[in-house]
Amino acid sequence: MTTRYSRAFPLVFVLLWSTGFIGARLGLPHAEPLTFLLVRYIAVIGGMTLVALATRAPWPPTPNAWFHIGVAGLLLHGVYLGGVFIAISKGLPAGVTSLVVGVQPLLTAIGAGWLLQETVLRRQWVGLLLGLIGVALVVLGKVGSGFGVEALLPAIAALIGITAGTLYQKRFCPPFDWRTGAVAQFLPTAVATFAFAWFNETFRVEWTGEFVFALGWLVLVLSIGAISLLNWLIHHSDAVNIASLFYLVPPCTALVAWLLFGEAFTGLALTGMALTVWGVYLARK
Numbered sequence: 001m002t003t004r005y006s007r008a009f010p011l012v013f014v015l016l017w018s019t020g021f022i023g024a025r026l027g028l029p030h031a032e033p034l035t036f037l038l039v040r041y042i043a044v045i046g047g048m049t050l051v052a053l054a055t056r057a058p059w060p061p062t063p064n065a066w067f068h069i070g071v072a073g074l075l076l077h078g079v080y081l082g083g084v085f086i087a088i089s090k091g092l093p094a095g096v097t098s099l100v101v102g103v104q105p106l107l108t109a110i111g112a113g114w115l116l117q118e119t120v121l122r123r124q125w126v127g128l129l130l131g132l133i134g135v136a137l138v139v140l141g142k143v144g145s146g147f148g149v150e151a152l153l154p155a156i157a158a159l160i161g162i163t164a165g166t167l168y169q170k171r172f173c174p175p176f177d178w179r180t181g182a183v184a185q186f187l188p189t190a191v192a193t194f195a196f197a198w199f200n201e202t203f204r205v206e207w208t209g210e211f212v213f214a215l216g217w218l219v220l221v222l223s224i225g226a227i228s229l230l231n232w233l234i235h236h237s238d239a240v241n242i243a244s245l246f247y248l249v250p251p252c253t254a255l256v257a258w259l260l261f262g263e264a265f266t267g268l269a270l271t272g273m274a275l276t277v278w279g280v281y282l283a284r285k
Helices: 009-017 020-030 033-055 063-089 094-101 104-115 122-140 149-172 178-200 209-236 239-261 267-283
Strands: none
Touching: 009 209, 009 239, 020 033, 020 063, 020 209, 020 239, 033 063, 033 178, 033 209, 063 094, 063 149, 063 178, 063 209, 094 122, 094 149, 094 239, 104 122, 104 149, 104 239, 122 239, 122 267, 149 209, 149 239, 178 209, 209 239, 239 267
16 A cells, blocks of 8 residues: 555545445435345445455454444444435435534544544634535535424434544554454444344335445445545544545535436535535645
8 A cells, every 4th residue: 555545545535435325315215224224234244254254354353352343333334324324214305414414523523632632723623614614505505394303313313423433433443454344343233223124114125226236336335445445544544634524525425416317506516615625625634
């Protein structure tokens, strides 16, 4: 892994992570949210176990390492993705969901100073605030009405999950291999998701071509590609630098939705995108 390639990892991560809402939009009409995620997690566990065994990747060395990696995975994947998918399935617009989760960099900055003893510079606080304003401008035109508290609460849970998961992994998890680490993170996530789905869903899945494509994309591109990059970033950067990248996700998602689905992309959104990019530049050391 060279410096030349690793410098591109944050941008690649943002581009890959931004397609998550697109995959959810394609797949959710054909499966219940937790069932959809459960199938995704099982596919990741099976695929990455085979890869880890074939390549003789090192497994976490101690039960304590397994525990901490599993807790981080449960927060980053189970709570975050579960909250996002349930919120969208209950009618919360993707733009509103992005805006709620978009508060995460600010919460992470507060937690980084409190839990990780990281110094957050004044310039970074300004950048975080500018980034939040930019995200708000990007999704302003997509904020609709007609959704209730039952749709908003899962999005708030997702916000808490992604924030807590980033801080927890940075604080407690030892460095781990991306192949075996994926198995360690997704195993408890799959168990918890199955338990919640058992009491709340019917495990209905329509195996249409659109669903299979969405599932394959989310497994290969998101759960393996983007998550592996996120784990690398958490290990090699401070929490504020990592969190600020999430401000770029709603603008990129809006751009992809415009290209693929013809969704409106206004001048206000362009202004918000420019402000977001500037804010992230200031926030990253």
